[in-house]
Amino acid sequence: MKRLGLFMFAFAVSGLVAGAANTAFAAGKLTLYCSPQIEWCQLMVKEFEKATGIKVAMTRKSSGETFAQIKAERRNPKGDVWWGGTGDPHLQAAEEGLTQEYKSPRLGELQDWARRQAEQSGYKTVGIYAGALGAGYNSELLAKHKLTAPKCWADLTKPAFKGHVQMANPNSSGTAYTTLATIIQVFGEEKGFEFMKALHKNINQYTKSGSAPIKASARGETTVGIVFQHDAVTQAVKGFPIKIVSPCEGTGYEIGSVSIIKGGRNPESAKKWVDFALDPKIQTMAAQAKAYQVPSNAKATPPPQAPDLSQIKLIDYDFKKYGSSAERRRLLKKWDDDVSTLPR
Amino acid sequence: MNRPAALWLAVGWGGFALLPWYGVEDGFWSFAWLFDYPAGADAAPALLQILLFGRWWLAPMVLALAAPLVVLWRQRSDPLFSTVLLAAGSFGTVCFLVQGFAIGLGGWEYATLEAFFGPLADRQFGMGYGALLVSASFLFLFAQGIAARGAINGDGFVIGSIALVMALVAAFIFFPVVRILASAFQDNDYNFVPYLFVEKLFSRDIWGVGCLTANVNCGVAWNSLLMAIVVGVSTTVLGLAFALLATRTGFRAKRLLRLLSVLPIITPPFVIGLAIILLFGASGTVTQAIEAITGTTPGRYIYGLPGIWLAQTLAFTPIAFLVLIGVVEGVSPSMEEASQTLRASNWRTFTTVSLPLMRPGLANAFLVGFIESLADFGNPLVLGGNFDVLSTSIFFAIVGAQNDQGRAAVLAIILLAFTLTAFWAQHRWLGHKSYATVTGKGDAGLHVALPRRVTWLVYGSALPWAGLTAVIYFMIMFGGFVELWGRDHSLTLRHYIDAFSITTGAGGLVWSGAAWNSFWTTIYISLISAPLTAAVGLLTAYLLIRQKFAGQEAFEFGTMLSFAIPGTVIGVGYILAFNVPPIELTGTGIILVICFIFRNMPVGVRAGIAAMTQIDKSLDEASLTLGASSFATVRKVVLPLLRPAVIAALVFSFVRAMTAISAVIFLVSANYDMATSYIIGRVENGDYGLSIAYSSVLIVVMVVVILLIQLVVGQRRIGRRDEAVNVAFGAGGAVG
Structure with a gap:
């Protein structure tokens, strides 16, 4: 009987110790909702942690799921920044006041379509890639x-x-x-x-x-x-x-976008993330994660396999109306x- | 001085005056809150919240904590003692609940309160450990009050346990379910709009019957019902075939059957679905073979009901087998012998005596299959095609672009109605007829041989099915070692390296594999929740079997309710109930642990009941007569005799925590991602190799842990067979 009690106790304690080891102190924190494929999310997190020392907690969910989550949590936001995923839900979040205005210093470096989308949303979201x-x-x-x-x-x-x-x-x-x-x-x-x-x-x-x-x-x-x-x-x-x-x-x-969640707990880290996501060096790395979209920063190099937007007959997509x-x-x-x- | 009351009062004061009242942001155990303790607004205990921050609504609880001090030195039999404790406990609990639900993140929660008291400038976050201790204190003071009145022999431990289990069930089962019911009547902005409920309840995509006449989709409710009935029937028939094969024929490899029957229980969901796609999909191995032989192109026949049926039948037949094997063994040989003595043929004996005696087992197996099928989430997700069912529709109503909580709630109510009806039918139908054939009388006859046509039928259905299962599991193991499953079958360890690589970096070992994070979280959550589940389950079983109290049936119903609630429904309910104060748990690991405890608790209860009915009550009574308290009796007499039940509960809750997906997928968060939700994300992305590799590792880990638990907890040291483990597995199957 003693053995049984001891065992149950050890069972629970081993769990608690493992848990305590997980919570480390760090320079800053950021909770990221990530919508593209997981490799790309992990690459971004790794690079961001390396560049800023900010510890990132990341959840990967599709853009529809993430939008639903942000909306469900709007009275008590848990996330700080939402990166990637098609632009429509980002625009919808902007329209419903779930996200926060931020003008990154890198706005000037962006392609026209990215700048236009940012303007349309009242700078509550900004394009990071197009496809x-x-x-x-x-x-x-x-x-x-x-x-x-x-x-x-x-x-x-x-x-x-x-x-x-x-x-x-x-x-x-x-x-x-x-x-x-x-x-x-x-x-x-x-x-x-x-x-x-x-x-x-x-x-x-x-x-x-x-x-x-x-x-x-x-x-x-x-x-x-x-x-x-x-x-x-x-x-x-x-x-x-x-x-x-x-x-x-x-x-x-589509214009894949990044938005800062209104009322998040680490707004400064979130702004750093947006600046980081618009950095041409970082955008150029996308191909490493098997992502072949066209980057939004004009200085970034698109992956060689990416469909060349200038060769495709694009319509003048009305993001404002259809978003x-x-x-x-x-x-x-x-x-x-x-x-x-x-x-x- | 009354010691138990004093103890709980001390706990209450500790929670009120020392520990942070509200939940602290970085989690209690990080101790980061110590930096602005005790005078910071976030970390202050309730006493300072009242004095420094003007949170006056916490003040009435001081009364409830002060009053018992007055009577603490009185005799327990003094009527004043019990009256004061009862009043303090109930008054404190009411104050606690009222302030928690009335004041939330945006001040007053209800417009009427705001109109009456005027707007409130302040707001409250979720409650923390201080609040937890205070509420526990109120609960147990109340229980001590009842005990002092002399109920249940004045046994404080038993009454406290009953109160605790009731409070937990109310908070973590009833409260979420009620939240779901409420949100069915709300629009997306939380306004009360009853006609929306009617509109959604009778919508065409739930009840439409267009598929009968044209090639359109039928309503999801009909789809679910059809699926559940078909799966229930097929698992029962196959389960019976396997049970007959194992007990009534000369079949040799019976141990192998046992092994096959455990496999699906420890298989992560949707893995079977993936294997089926690769065998029977449009480009699957079997489909290609059919094409080569017949020259036709069967195409996408597997997507929809056929695929779901195949996957679910594979997954749930073993459960039917476990339910039925006991029943088939239990049919009394003397009845069959009597039939033969009266010159009935084998066939006649089988159809008129054996089969009718198995009826309760068959009904039970069917209902278990029915409920399992309704609750299943992984297989319809992978194989459903255009065949939508309730469980997946609930998920997509919440996470899809349509994002309609009300619709999810309505679908959840329909699903709940189906499963509860089935559950009720099972209880009702099987509860009243006597099929008892195992009696105390000598019954040493031999079972009659099966009629030849039945034997052939049994072999003909069971063996191909066992073969199919073996092929599927071989495919699964194989899939982890090939480059690109289904296309490029060159052998590789790449997927295992991607998932589980460990490299050495500057700071020692680096767990660089992609799966480690979710893997350790899963192990950690499962290890914490398994013993807690076993403890709550066995405690409940003890209260149900060994104690008699008013409202016992309602108590039993409450504890078994989560058994019948499908995982997606629980997931939605937990999100609705625990995302905002007073209980704010989303995004933590605690919500996962709690979810597992209350979803798997019925298994502990069942195993405990099964084992405890075998132990004669005179043993407890002997202990009590010799002056031991009921707590000591449980610890030193009952528990050691319950080892098989403890094993069953530990194993089952651990395995369930490792493989659950339906509720978990709503509850995972950035810091606490579980293996199954991680795998389903990779499946969505088409990374079959890694998903399969990860699943294979999980299977191996579960086998190791199960063996370890058996080794450490050990056998009950009496010379009898222990069937509790099997009983629990059979019964536990019905948790979605």
Whole structure:
């Protein structure tokens, strides 16, 4: 019996000791909500800790999850800074007053599109990278099913592609919402929804996460995935037979952003993080983490594999209009009612 | 002087006058709060909060702590003693709760209070250790008051335990559930909008039946029900086949069956799902083979119900097996012999005698499979395709871009209604009929051989299934050692190095692998929560079996409730309940520990009940008669006899803490990331190799820890068989 008691005691004590060892004293602290892939998050944290001595506690969650979390915690914010992830939820957070205005001294070095987005948000968020929307296809599967390679959005609605296309659900994924908004800006609202209805017949699954379609395509679970082009590049670099499509009608793009959370506990560290994230040297390192977006600092060197934005037909994406909560809710409801309920 | 009362009073005063009243930012155990103790606004104890910072609402509690001082030297039998303790305990608790819920981060929590008292300039953060001690003190003073009145033989320990368990269950099970119910009636800005509830409850994507006529998705409620029924039936049938195989046939490798039955319990979720994709997905091994043989392209048939069904049946059949094996063994041979003596054929005996006697076991197995399937989160997430079910819909209602707490709450209520109905049916249906065939009478007959067609059926279903399980586990182990699973099968240790590398740096060893952080957190949280779970569970079992008190049934229902609540529901409830004061726990490790304790406690209770009913009460009574207190009796008589139950509870809560995902995914935070949520993040990102490598390591760690626990806790030293471990595993399966 004594042995049992001793054992239980040792069990609990070993846990407590391990816990106490975790809490170290440090120069400063920062709680980071990180939305891109984990390698990139870890690289950034490592470099930031090395450069500033500030200890970073990081959670990786998708941009939708992070937005939900910040909103849930708004009366008692736990995070300090939110880095990465598509710009829409960042703009939404700015609109709802969840994030805080900050003008980094590096603003002047940024590309036009990044500066414009910062202005539109009242300097509550700032762009760190951009990536164009597009599609990727698995060339082996394409050949197996004797399909011709798609070049335009319209190609994806051809009956031959029935059951071959995958995209995320715009209700759960920022990527897919960008797709919906892009289609509407390319074709106009009425024709855009006609397009979505035609596309719906070819979709084999609406995934929850934005980059899931291209991962499924890489493993041969679907032929085509509608995703951001840099996500397709990542799969191609990993060695999967993925080819990238820049739609001929023109396409939209996302601006990955960084925002300081209002009411966070370490605002000074958060500002340092934003300056750090806009540093051209740091932005150039993204390729090490297999991230192939175009950096926002004009002095940074884009990774050689990154889709060249000057070669892609980009539309003049209206971030203000399509990033607003009201428009977003209206379009999603319309998509829910008119498109998702149709038979396939 | 009354010692127990004095002790709890001292604890109360310590909490009130010495320890920080509010939660301190860096955590209590970092002791960083000592820097501005005692006069800093954050670290001050309650007494100084009143005197220095004008937090007058804490003052009434002084009364409740002062009053018992007056009667402390009186006789316990003095009516004044019990009256004062009862009054102080209840008054203190009420003051404590009222101030906690009325004043929050933004001053007054309720507009009516603000209108009445005027706006409050101050605000309160979550409560800390000071508040914890004071509330505990009120609770136990109240319990001492009841004991002094003579209830339950005036046993302070028993009454205190009952009060403690009740308070914990109220705070960590009922309170979150109530918060969910409340938020179903709120819009996203916390306004009370009842019609939204009706609108969401009857929405088309929950109850739609369009799939019957056209190729659209049916409502998630129907999908979930369909899935749960199909899985419940198939796991019961297969579980029965395995149980018959193990007990009624000459099958040799019975030990292997046991091994196979434990494997899924220690397998992290969604690993089976991944293996199924690689076997049956559009480019999976099996699918390719079908293509090569038949020339057709089956495509994405696995995504949706077929995939979920396969994965869940693989995962839950062993649980059905464990539930059924006891029942199949328990069928009395003499009844079967009687049937044969009356010249019934083997077939007739089996269908009219054996099978009906197994009915309660079959019903039990079905309901366990049904509840498990409803609560499962990992497999539908990986394999669901367009087939949405309740558990995943709840998750995406909260984390998706739609971010609709009310909808999540409504879905959670529906899921809760389903599982509680199943649970109730199980309780109700099995509670009233007598199927007892194990009696004290001599019953040494031999079981009748199975009819031949049944034997063939048993072999024909069980063996291929066992083969499939083996293939899947081989795939899983193999997947950790190949470059790119499914594409490039050159052998590599890269994934293990990525996850678990250790390098030597300037400051000695550097845990540079990507998985170490979440790995140590998981071990640490699991090691803390396992003994606590066992302790709370066994204590509850002791109260239920050995004590008689009013409201015992409600007490039992409360403690078993978390058994029926799916993990996603608990996760949402914890977020809603514990993100804002008075109890502010999100982002800490404590919330994970608490979550595990109350989700796994029913297993400890079940194991404890099973073991304790075997121990004759006269042993306790002998101890009590010889003058030992009930605490000493528990410690020196009951507990040593409960070793198997202790093992079962420790093992089970440890394993569950290591593999849980559904509730955990809501509760992890920057400093406390758990292995399963880390792995699911990597799965989302397509890093199958690393996920599989990490899962394999977890499996090995669990096996080692289970063996270690068995070794250290040891066997109960009486010469009987101990079935408690099996009982607990079978019963414990129903925790989602």
